Amino acid sequence: YAAARAAELDPSRGAELWSQVLALDPGDDYAAAQLRTSYVAAEATQLAIEVDVSVAADPERERARLRAAFGMVAQGQLDDAIAVLQQGHADRPTSLALAEALAEALAAAGRWGDRAKLLAEMAAEPGEQLDRNVAQLRSALAWEEAVGAAASVENPDPDEVQRTTAAALGAWEKVIEQAQSPAPGAHAAAIVLATRLGDKDITSEVLARAQAAERSPWGSSSLALRRARMIATEDAGRADTILGEAQPQLDDPRRTVARLLAAARRDDLADAATTLEERAALLGEKPEAAALRLRAAQLALDAGDAIRATALLRRVEKALPGVSIISDLLNTARRRAGDASGPVRVPNMGGGPASPDEFARVIRDADEAAANNDGVTALTLYQSALEMRPGDPLATVPLVRIATQLREPGPIAALALAQLRAAETSGDNQAKAEAYELLATIDKELRDDPGSAQIALESASQADPTRVDLMHRLEREYTVGDQLGELLRLRRAELEQIPAELAKERAAVLMDTAVLSERDQRPDAELTELYRETLANDPGRRIALLKLEAIVRQGGASEELAKLEEQIAAYFEGDARAQAAFFTRAGETLAELGQIDAAVEKFGKAEQVMPGHVPALEGWRAAALKGQLWIDVAEAATRQASVGGDADTRAALHHFAGVVLMDKALVGDQAMAAFRRALEANPSHRDSFMRMRILLEEDANHDELAILLANRLEHEPPSREKIEIHRALAELSRNFLGDREGAKKNYREILASDPNDLRAHAAIADIAWEQGLWQEAADALVWRARLERDPEILKTLCFRLGLIYADRIVDVPMALKAFQRALTYQPDDEATLVRLADLATQAGEWKLALGACERLVKAEQDPDKRAAHLHRVARIFRQGFGDQKRAERALNLALDNAPTNDDALSELVKFYRDAGDMTSVRVHLNRVAGTMRVRAANQPKDGVAYRVISRAMTARAAVGVDGSLPIARAAAELATVLGAAGEPERLLLAEPGRIDLAPLLRPDSDEVLFPRTVQTELRQIFTLLGDRVAKHVGVDLRTYGVGRGDRLRAKDSSVASHAQDVATGLGFGEIDVYVSARQPYAMVAEPTSPVSLVIGQAIAQTDARAIRFAAGSALKLAQAHLAIPARLSADEVGVLIIALLRMAQPEFPNRGLDDAAIAAQIQKLKRLIPTGLAQELKPFALAIDPIGFDHVAVSRDLRVAGLRAGLVAAGSLVGGLGILAAREGTDVPSFLADPVAQGLVSFALSEDHAAVTR
Known part of the structure; x- marks a missing residue:
């Protein structure tokens, strides 16, 4: 186990050692986990799976078995994964995780049937971890998926499909049995599966169960219809029973149709009738x-x-x-049915019973009597028929016809009166009107009584006003009798009956009514109303328009009058004069009403219809003036002017239009057009000219302005105004039209009138200057100088004369005189003194030149300009007087006054270089660079200081001082970043820099790279300790989020290639390179074997300079065995160093650190460091001064040393500063004030940088 821990320093042997540990102790979970991790890191997935399989031999190791199975699934080893999971499920049948994993594996392998069986087992015994209803639902869904899979293969096995379908149906039936709600989804799935089985009994049973569970009446009815259709061909009676029982209270037409079809198949018409009767009962009393x-x-x-x-x-x-x-x-x-009584009899209006046959027989007999010319009998029979059925047209019409033939009014009158009584009783106005009309016919045709007939017709018309024919009959009667009042009343009644959509018919009747009213001498108000209503229906009726206009005009101006006049104008379209007259009338009326806009519009229409219609134009202008419609005022005046008349009248009208447009409407373009027309009519019109000139000047229309002025000169008498016109035309030609000759011509015209015109002389001089006519310019300047009295202007004139004589005519004596005369007006004028000094130097007038330069130096305050003047002094001393000492003094004085002036430095360097004095060159260059270093240290963003240092170091490199160019490049980069670089810096940076890491391998280079706080003795201690510090602190690449599998090869990665190049230059062999995404700005070299260089992802994504900077910074610290202390925090470094020093100096102060931590470190270090090595370290530890030791400064300066080495390795200062600034979340200019940046910049610009690059 200890060997396996030690293998962490060599991860490549980790798997081997952990497998040995596991072989010795198979139950060691930690060893198994480490072994699996090693295999995973080495991408040996199969070996990791085998480890899990071996661990899973213990049935209790469920997690290992699951991990192994999922790994096999990921590797595509589905059968092995299923076998492992089945074994685990057999060992632990109650494990829900194993069962779920096995189900997923079976699904991935496409073994849907086995999966369904597994889930069915789980549903049968769900245990405490799984809800029984959920388990049963999953089982049913699994069986349904198994059915789909079995049926979707290319050659499905029918028996297998049937078995699977039956099992799926059984699963869904269990879901339905256990469900506490209707479960429509389960019923739907069961119906689909039952249908797939093809067994009608099963399907019918499933449908019946679904029907019973269905809450919707319509849904239940649909399911019943489906059941009935399925068995209709086999058992029609049962189908009809099902339909009869299915929602009998629901009006479902589908059920009715189905039952009708079933009855039709049985040929049972009675049942069909019963079905229709039942449906009708549900519908109620609907049609x-x-x-x-x-x-x-x-x-x-x-x-x-x-x-x-x-x-x-x-x-x-x-x-x-x-x-x-x-x-x-x-x-x-x-x-x-055996009922022969015939149809039901309906009693007639007379109250007596009468059958239809009797009525028909009476009518038939009456018709036969009429056919036999027996009118009396026919009348009697028709009257009898009417008694049976009063008002029946079969009896009424022939009765009237025969009575009329016999001229017997009695029957018809009786019929009419009977109809009238019936109509009044029922309130039928139409029938009432017909009865009165029948009476009128009797009175007129049979009784010959026109008066009674008229009364009857009036009664009929009153009863039914919609009867227009009655009105026409009355109209004829009234016309014959000249009854105007009655005719008017009748016309109004007719109007009420004419619908609104018949507008023209209404207008004609209204017009007729108006004529009748006028004949009847009705008042104007009544006539006006009639004419208005006529026009409302037919706006184009001319007589109504004219008569109404005449009536309304009597009441004065009004909107109605204006509207009528406009309508009349529209009516006369095609007759221009009449139309224009009425439009003009409408405009005048609207103007009187104060409706100016509308009035102007009408006048415009009148003028448009008949161009030049003077009354319209005059009215237009008057109305527009009244309403301050200035555009319309101008338009009316312009159109009136275009009609004709004498020139002055036209000019006056156009001028009036222009004034209105200019002063009131503020429309310059239109105003100019008006004034232009006024001038065409009368070219001498003064106000038009003045206003036109103002507008053209405002519009900057220089071409037209020049033409206007030139034309005006032809009509302007000699006067001051004419001179001013010449001057304006000259200035216009010179300044805007580029016609200098024309300008001079006009200025000469001015001088012809006034020879002392200073402005003309000045302008001619300036134009001659611009044209390069130098003699003419000089003559004009001399003329002007004779007339000028202002000293400032005289100085300028003399200076310009000097320029002409010096640069153009090349008359040096005259030029010197002119410049000297200019100085009499302003003795300290810099421009004059500079030209005088340069011209005197050119002519060899050294004393005159020196005097001018001394005055320049004395008066100038700007350092750069004074340096230029001192350079002139040095040139005069060296070339004119041969005094090298005074020339050197002047150049030194220029550089002292303007140390940032590039010319001051280059002139001094050139002076010493010409003299062969290279030592002085170096001294002055070092002096300037030193001054700028101090300035840059105080002002880190002073780009000028960096630019001066760059150029000074470039010049020093040119005289053979090694190590100057790296400093120059660093300063040039900073000047470029700060926007102060010039072309020399651009060219310097464009040249590829030479990077040589060999000086970093020299022992003395460490004395330069490491600040004094990192003492040599301290570095020697860590050198002697070597890798023991790494073993003591620990090395773990996982801290950076990388592993051995993330190594980059130099041949495959540009990042690794650049890093390996730096490593080779620092004396390393092949190194391992990693890119860390977890720490994007990491620059760490871990002392592994080989060295592991970790570079942050943000650095790796930049350019090669940044990568080399990071590699150099980290690898230099690793070379000095300081990589581990450099990556520790300040307190951790302090504890480590003080613990090492207390082994030799027990009383070494703790510097505010934790004594307990230091004591613990000492105990660990004593076990780590052998006695002999401890004795070897002791002299170096004793050499450390306790008083000057500062662990915070040591921690900081370790990093600074690395950054300095990175600078040398990258050959670019800005590349490193860019990394550091980005890590702080800012840009390089803002980061320059940071202490870390200051330390790196001061080193880059110092001679120490030169020392490690020589």
Whole structure:
């Protein structure tokens, strides 16, 4: 067992050693678990399963058996897994877990029948852990799945399918028996399985049971129908019994149809009639019930049951009176039943009994008498018939006809009066009107009494106002008598009878009524109402429109009047003048009412119909002005101007439109168009020009503005205004149109009028300057200088003259004079002094140049600009006077004043390099770098300081100082990150850096890498202890979430390749590389054999620099045997080191740490460290100063040393800083102020960095 524990340091032998332990003690659960874990880690799944199988030999080891079985299932060894589980189930039949696992394994193997049997056994004896109902339900479902599996094979065994189906049906029957509720799902499954068996008895039994359990009446009825259909062909009687017993109170038409079909098969018409009668009883008194009884009666007649048919038909006749076929059937049924009394007699209106045959016989006799021209007899017979059946048309119509032929009014009058009494009694207005109409016919045609006839017609019309024919007859009567009042009354009655959808007919009647009212001299209010109603029905009726408009206009302006005028205008479509006139009238009316928008719209329509209609345009403009509708005001004025007239009138109208659009409507584009038209009509119109100019300037329409100004010059008399127009045109041509010649031409026109115009001279000088006409520019500047009095402007003019003479005309003496004259106006002007110094230097006027430079140096406060001036001084001393000392002094002074100025450093280096003084170059470069290091330490985000250091170290490398380029690259990276880098830094970083790890192998390199807090003696102690510290503390890769199976090979992984390259450079052989997802920023080298390097996943996903940084940092600590202390916390490191030191210095202070922990460590270390080695360690332990020892600083500086080594290995400072910043959740610029970052940056920029890279 101890050997197995020791094997943790060599995991590859773990399985071998744990198997030996297990062989010695087979009951050791821990050894078995460790052995299985070793196999799983080595991906030897089968061996892990065998371990579980061997452990499961003990029946009590249920968990091992389950683990082994599931492993076999995962490996596809289903039969073995089932055998193992069956053995376990046999040993422990009460184990629910084993039974469930066996069921899953059988399902995975497709052995559905065996699975169903297993679940059936569990349902039979569920035990305490499983609910009996749930177990039974699972068993039934399992048998159902087994049925499906048995039937779905390619060649199913019918016997096997039958046996399985029967078992499944039995399982579901048990579920139904045990269920406390109806369980419709179980019944449905049982029905499906019974149907699959094909046994009708079983199926019928299952259906009967389901029917009995069904709560829904309709569902129960459906199940009964299914049972009946199934046995109908074999036992029709039983089927009918089933249907009769199935929900008799439910109106189910399906049951009725089924029973009818069954009766038809038996040829039992009486039973069919009974079925229909029962259905009718369920329906109550609905019409459908009567139809069913009728069909039942017919079947009863066919079956010979006349009495039953008679009873049914009587009920049908009561429900459906007046159907002749029912009476015929009833008579037939009664005759067959032995009742020959005939149909039932109905008493007539006179009260006496009369049979239909008697009435028919009387009518027939009357018709024969009429045919034989015996009118009197016929009348008598028809009157008799009417006594039997009053109002019967069979008697009424011929009676009227014969009485009329005989001119006998009496019978007809008696008939009419009888009808009138009957109508009044019943309240039938239509019949009442017909009676009056009959009386009117008698009075007019038989009695020749028109007055009585008219009264009768009026009574008829009043009785039934819907009779339009009566109204027409009355109309003829009233017209003949010229009775206007009665005609009006009649017209109103006619209107009431005309439906609303007949609008034109109503309009015609209304118009006729209005004409009659006007003839009858009715008041205007009544006429107005009639005309309004006429237009409501027919808006396009012209006479109504005109007459109503005339009446309404008498009352003044109104909305109705405007609407009428618009309607009249619409009526006259096609007649432009009339339509425009009425639209104009409508607009004027609306304007008077204050409805300006609507009025403008009407005026616009009038002008649209008849363009140039002056009344419409004038009304439009007046209305728009009243309503402040400025767009419409302008539109009306513009259209009126386009009609014609003299030029001034048109210009005035267009100008008026433009002013409105500009000042009121604020529509610049339209206003410009109006002013443009005004100027076309009258080019000298001043206000149009001024306003047009303003709008074009606001719109920045320079081309049109230039044309406007040029055109205005042709009509503008000589004056100050004309000069200003020339100036405006010149500025426009110069500044916006690019026409410099045109601009100069206009400025010359100004000078022709006013030779002393300073602005014109200045503009000509500027244009000549822009065109490169230098002599012309110089002449213009001289003219301007003669006129100018402002010293500042005179200085500028002289300076510009100096520039022309110096750079363009190349007249150095004139240029020097111009610059000197400029200095008389402003003696300390920097630009003038700079040009004077440079020009004097170029011309060899050294004293003049030196004087200008000294004034520049004295006046300048900006360090960079002063450095440039001092460089001029140095050049003058060196080239003009040959004074190298004063030149060197000026260059040193420039660098001292501006240490960050690149030119100051490069000029000084060039000076010494030209002089061959390399020592001075190094001294000054080191001085500048030292100054910038201090500045960067105080201001970690000062990108300029890093840029200066980079360039200084680059220059130092150029003069042969080894180790300068790594410092330069580190500083360049920082300058780039902080946005202060320039092209030299970009080029430096673009070149691949040379990484040499050999200097890290030198013993003296550790003195540079490790800070002083990590003393040499302390490092020597850990070197002598070697791997004992790792054994003491422990090494476990699982802490990082990795195992041996996660190793990366250098040939397969770029991460491992870069790490192995660093390891080889540090003197390691092949190492194991792991990537940890659990610790994404890990950089740890564990002292295993070989060394295990763990790199965080976040680092591995970045570039090669970060990977090399992490590898170098971790492996350097492993090389120095400090990897274990480096990954411990500060207190853990302190306890470990103080325990080691107390073995030699018992009184070594605890530095605030726990004495008990230190004492425990000492006891462990004494067992770990042999006596001889302890004696060897003692001198180094005694050399540690207790006073200066700080375990927190030691812990921190161990990590710093690793980071320094990582910097050398990566060749990139920012690569390492990126890792550290990301670990802290920030970016590199924000991380620079962190103490860890400061330590790494200060090393990267120091000479120690150079020492370990030489």
